[in-house]
Each structure stands twice: as structure tokens, then as C-alpha cells.
Amino acid sequence: MTIKNITLNESQKIVDHWIKAIGVKYFSELTNTAILMEEVGELARIMARKYGEQNYKENEKAENLDDEMADILWVLICLANQTGVNLTDAFLKNIEKKTNRDINRHISNKKLK
Numbered sequence: 001m002t003i004k005n006i007t008l009n010e011s012q013k014i015v016d017h018w019i020k021a022i023g024v025k026y027f028s029e030l031t032n033t034a035i036l037m038e039e040v041g042e043l044a045r046i047m048a049r050k051y052g053e054q055n056y057k058e059n060e061k062a063e064n065l066d067d068e069m070a071d072i073l074w075v076l077i078c079l080a081n082q083t084g085v086n087l088t089d090a091f092l093k094n095i096e097k098k099t100n101r102d103i104n105r106h107i108s109n110k111k112l113k
Contacts, residue, residue, distance in 0.1 A: 008087040015077045029082050036075040043068040 003014070019026055027035065046063050048054040056062060080087050106112055 008091060011073075012077055012081055012087060015074065016081050019078065019081075026078055026082050029079060032075055032078050032082065036072065036079065039068065039071045039075055043072060 003010075006014070026032070042063070043065075046065055046068055049056050049060075050062075050065065077087065079085075080090075
């Protein structure tokens with residue numbers, strides 16, 4: 001399947017279709033939350049080794065950063081579908097909240113200059 005430049009809404013539809021056609025059914029919300037935490041941990045391990053002070057262990061292979069991020073996005077989309085969250089609406093509202101809250105906060109932060 002070759003899909004490029006998709007929206008969050010389209011992503012939610014693609015995941016829902018895949019779950020129903022190939023995945024049989026969604027895991028429970030609690031299971032998917034646990035899987036999300038596991039995937040975030042895998043990303044954190046890569047970040048600590050690639051950008052932090054840790055090294056890869058001898059028997060550990062360098063992992064794929066983009067694949068781990070995609071795993072996180074996949075499970076997050078599953079959770080959004082299961083709980084009725086429209087990620088596009090939620091994301092736009094979140095940007096508006098951050099903009100209103102932080103309009104002057106970061107620009108006046110001397111630590112960021």
C-alpha cells in the first residue's frame with residue numbers, strides 16, 4: 001500500500017480499516033495503553049543510546065528511530081479510535097491552547113536565548 005501526505009483523519013480511518021480487516025479487533029484500551037508505554041520506552045532507549053550518554057550493548061542492534069515513532073503513532077491512533085477522539089480536532093485545539101498560554105512565555109525566557 002502506497003499512501004503519501006495523509007491527514008490525521010485519514011490515518012485514523014486507515015488504522016481502523018486495518019484493525020477490522022487484518023487485526024481482527026482492537027485490543028482493550030488498557031492493553032493498548034500498556035503497549036503505548038512499552039513503545040515509548042523503546043523510543044527512549046534509542047534516544048538514550050543515540051543522543052544521550054548510553055552506548056548500545058554488545059548484543060543490542062541499533063534500532064530504527066522512525067519505526068519506533070511510527071509504532072507510537074499507531075497505538076495512539078488505536079486509542080483515539082477506541083475512545084472517539086478526533087485527533088485532528090484535538091491537535092488543533094491543543095495548538096490553540098499552547099499558543100494562547102505561551103504567546104510570550106518562551107520568547108521572554110532568557111534560558112532560550
